[in-house]
Amino acid sequence: MEIRRQPLQTEPQKFNLKPDELRVRQLRARQMLRGELEDSELGSYVESRLGLTTLAKAQNWARANAPWPLTFGLACCAIEMISVVGSPRTDAARFGAEVFRASPRQADMIILSGRVSMKMAPVIRRIYDQMLEPKWVISMGACASSAGMFNNYALVAGADRFIPVDVYVPGCPPRPEALLHGINRLQEKIKGQPDLGWRERYGAHGTEEVWGRTDTESLDHRPG
Amino acid sequence: MIDATGLELIARSVRSSLGEGTVRETIHAHGQATLDVAPQAVRDVLAHLRDDADEPFDFLASLHGCDYFPREPRLAVHYQLLSTERRERLGVRTRMTVEDAEAGAVPTITDLWAGADYQEKETFDFFGVRFTGHDDLRRLHMPEDYEGHPQRRDFPIGGEPVLFTFNEHKVPRWYE
Numbered sequence: 001m002e003i004r005r006q007p008l009q010t011e012p013q014k015f016n017l018k019p020d021e022l023r024v025r026q027l028r029a030r031q032m033l034r035g036e037l038e039d040s041e042l043g044s045y046v047e048s049r050l051g052l053t054t055l056a057k058a059q060n061w062a063r064a065n066a067p068w069p070l071t072f073g074l075a076c077c078a079i080e081m082i083s084v085v086g087s088p089r090t091d092a093a094r095f096g097a098e099v100f101r102a103s104p105r106q107a108d109m110i111i112l113s114g115r116v117s118m119k120m121a122p123v124i125r126r127i128y129d130q131m132l133e134p135k136w137v138i139s140m141g142a143c144a145s146s147a148g149m150f151n152n153y154a155l156v157a158g159a160d161r162f163i164p165v166d167v168y169v170p171g172c173p174p175r176p177e178a179l180l181h182g183i184n185r186l187q188e189k190i191k192g193q194p195d196l197g198w199r200e201r202y203g204a205h206g207t208e209e210v211w212g213r214t215d216t217e218s219l220d221h222r223p224g
Numbered sequence: 225m226i227d228a229t230g231l232e233l234i235a236r237s238v239r240s241s242l243g244e245g246t247v248r249e250t251i252h253a254h255g256q257a258t259l260d261v262a263p264q265a266v267r268d269v270l271a272h273l274r275d276d277a278d279e280p281f282d283f284l285a286s287l288h289g290c291d292y293f294p295r296e297p298r299l300a301v302h303y304q305l306l307s308t309e310r311r312e313r314l315g316v317r318t319r320m321t322v323e324d325a326e327a328g329a330v331p332t333i334t335d336l337w338a339g340a341d342y343q344e345k346e347t348f349d350f351f352g353v354r355f356t357g358h359d360d361l362r363r364l365h366m367p368e369d370y371e372g373h374p375q376r377r378d379f380p381i382g383g384e385p386v387l388f389t390f391n392e393h394k395v396p397r398w399y400e
Contacts, residue, residue, distance in 0.1 A: 152374075153381070
């Protein structure tokens with residue numbers, strides 16, 4: 001069940017109650033609960049005042065709002081990564097991702113910020129293996145995603161050759177806003193929203209090519 | 225700055241003290257003076273230039289390899305000397321074939337300048353020049369189990385095959 005949010009009580013008179021008036025209201029509500037509300041009414045009354053969810057969703061919600069990154073910079077992208085945390089313009093603390101942990105045991109995600117050299121790849125893999133589950137990887141920039149402008153013996157052409165990558169952030173280097181957007185996409189992924197395919201992003205439902213089918217209208221179409 | 229005449233004087237002093245065969249050639253180009261010496265004589269020439277020459281060079285600014293492929297002999301090791309007193313620079317170059325380089329034709333100069341240690345490691349790593357007498361010659365930049373010397377010009381470039389307009393029809397099914 002979804003988390004039900006009560007509308008915020010913004011009427012000023014409700015906050016300006018005197019203590020004895022508040023007490024009167026509490027007693028009246030208690031009497032209502034005792035006798036005057038019937039089964040279904042009582043149920044809806046209680047339900048409207050409770051937030052119900054599954055444990056898994058609450059767990060994912062908590063995880064998504066505190067993805068602590070590892071203190072780990074590879075190259076020039078790391079400067080942009082630092083500015084995501086360090087500058088008030090893009091403050092990663094708004095999304096709970098500002099606590100860079102210096103130990104992989106305490107980190108939830110690793111941001112591959114820069115080119116990955118042949119010699120660094122086993123080190124990154126070891127650090128990734130040292131991180132505790134659940135863990136996520138953001139590949140930041142063109143180099144970590146595909147070796148970028150480099151095409152030679154020294155660099156690994158894409159960090160996803162040795163490590164599972166969750167989010168790719170394009171750019172050379174990406175702006176801090178782009179990395180923050182990548183963190184937000186990762187949060188959506190952690191929360192279990194699968195809206196990460198390009199069809200969802202571009203509103204391209206109905207373009208699937210299915211063999212033998214012509215009624216593409218009947219395919220799952222969600223606008224926007 | 226050493227002019228062409230000064231370079232010839234340096235070459236003559238080296239030849240007179242170490243033998244005619246040590247300096248093969250003098251090159252003065254782009255305002256830079258270079259001695260081309262035989263690989264076996266590199267250490268003696270550098271020791272002479274550092275200690276015994278009338279105008280000594282006390283500082284080794286750089287040591288690096290080079291590949292002149294397809295010219296032969298292919299490989300070269302360049303030593304850039306600097307006199308901190310007179311502010312003069314002198315290049316010493318030695319060229320050798322790949323076989324000679326791997327057989328250890330060039331002696332080490334780590335006993336003259338300890339700073340040459342890492343640079344000789346780097347030259348061995350990238351060009352495969354085995355400096356004889358170096359007590360810890362191993363790879364510096366590439367992984368320990370790497371095969372080949374990647375800065376040689378006949379080394380495959382690695383990575384992904386690059387598509388240009390002139391070779392796109394040669395890479396099969398490039399459009400996928």
